[in-house]
Amino acid sequence: MKKFWSDCLKNLNPYTPGEQPKEKIELKLNTNENPYPPTQLVNQAICTNGSTDLNLYPDPESDDLRDVIADYHKLFKEQVFVGNGSDEILAFIFYAFFKDKESVLFPDITYSFYPVYAKLFEINYQTIPLDENFKINLDSYASNNSAIIFPNPNAPTSIALSRNEIELFLKNHMNSIVVIDEAYVDFGTETALPLLEKYNNIIITRSMSKSRSLAGLRVGYALGSANLIEGLMRVKNSFNSYPLDRLAQKASIASFKDEEYFLSTCNQIVQTRNNFVEALKALKFSALQPSGNFVLAKPPKTIDAKSLYLSLKDKGILVRYFPSPVQISSYIRITIGTKEQMEKLVSEIKKILS
Numbered sequence: 001m002k003k004f005w006s007d008c009l010k011n012l013n014p015y016t017p018g019e020q021p022k023e024k025i026e027l028k029l030n031t032n033e034n035p036y037p038p039t040q041l042v043n044q045a046i047c048t049n050g051s052t053d054l055n056l057y058p059d060p061e062s063d064d065l066r067d068v069i070a071d072y073h074k075l076f077k078e079q080v081f082v083g084n085g086s087d088e089i090l091a092f093i094f095y096a097f098f099k100d101k102e103s104v105l106f107p108d109i110t111y112s113f114y115p116v117y118a119k120l121f122e123i124n125y126q127t128i129p130l131d132e133n134f135k136i137n138l139d140s141y142a143s144n145n146s147a148i149i150f151p152n153p154n155a156p157t158s159i160a161l162s163r164n165e166i167e168l169f170l171k172n173h174m175n176s177i178v179v180i181d182e183a184y185v186d187f188g189t190e191t192a193l194p195l196l197e198k199y200n201n202i203i204i205t206r207s208m209s210k211s212r213s214l215a216g217l218r219v220g221y222a223l224g225s226a227n228l229i230e231g232l233m234r235v236k237n238s239f240n241s242y243p244l245d246r247l248a249q250k251a252s253i254a255s256f257k258d259e260e261y262f263l264s265t266c267n268q269i270v271q272t273r274n275n276f277v278e279a280l281k282a283l284k285f286s287a288l289q290p291s292g293n294f295v296l297a298k299p300p301k302t303i304d305a306k307s308l309y310l311s312l313k314d315k316g317i318l319v320r321y322f323p324s325p326v327q328i329s330s331y332i333r334i335t336i337g338t339k340e341q342m343e344k345l346v347s348e349i350k351k352i353l354s
């Protein structure tokens, strides 16, 4: 019975998140979560003898958290926006800055939430093909009065652009708004952050779900000029004044207080990823050069991607298979877990291949 649905609702094409199984499975390597728990400071911050004042609304502007993030990145609080996961912030960005642009451009193979937001807000968009090596091809993005968004590193390819490449691009796009989605930047990609000083047309989004092991908390943030951040505040306050609850604000603040743990878990994941890529190559996979906490890899000729995905699933191991777009349908995307988890995966793949 869809008779009460608006036309817009009927035409929506919602995002399908990676599977979140209800039962415990052997290995979950399908949604780019962090295999390590958050720093203990997070638990300490939210499990303290009931003093979280949950009867009271939280600070609508998350000022303490924004102060901490601003300090951490050496910016002003006015340059920081926080939201219920970077997904929510991306939605606000589409609404705030993309709606009346001549064109909104993003890669043809990228985070699949972008076209979903565009449709939700009835924004026209154009996708730009990756180059033949699956890299974002910045030269093919039109130069004036457009809106451009891409992740760096890109997802699901895990391939990164350098800061120089991005800066060169910005110089030619002074009249466009450029959004760089840095959800996976902490696993070895150069951040565009230093460019904020020179360019007032960029917004950088960050996620606490990946490198900070807080996917279950739902917190993300955006960094940009005070003017752009004020724009996001206007959208937030027209939608939900309290997107971050008290626990989320406290836990996020705690996460920024343990830099040593943060760096050591990121480093371990990068190390494990590099070893894992070597192991895949030894099994005759071709893997794209990864810069995130995941790898897009094509199995050897003896098995196709979908069969491998299904065989692993049978063994209780979840990875991600994308039937479309066709260019990546012969690949699987594997999240990097702990060293032991990746060894287990390699040994199971070996059994399937033999």
Ligand SMILES: Cc1ncc(COP(=O)(O)O)c(C=O)c1O
Pocket: 031, 032, 084, 085, 086, 087, 088, 111, 151, 155, 181, 183, 206, 207, 208, 209, 215, 218, 219, 220
């Ligand atoms: C490229 C990219 N951006 C943003 C997000 C959203 O992250 P979150 O809403 O958990 O912060 C994801 C999640 O997988 C992603 O892959």
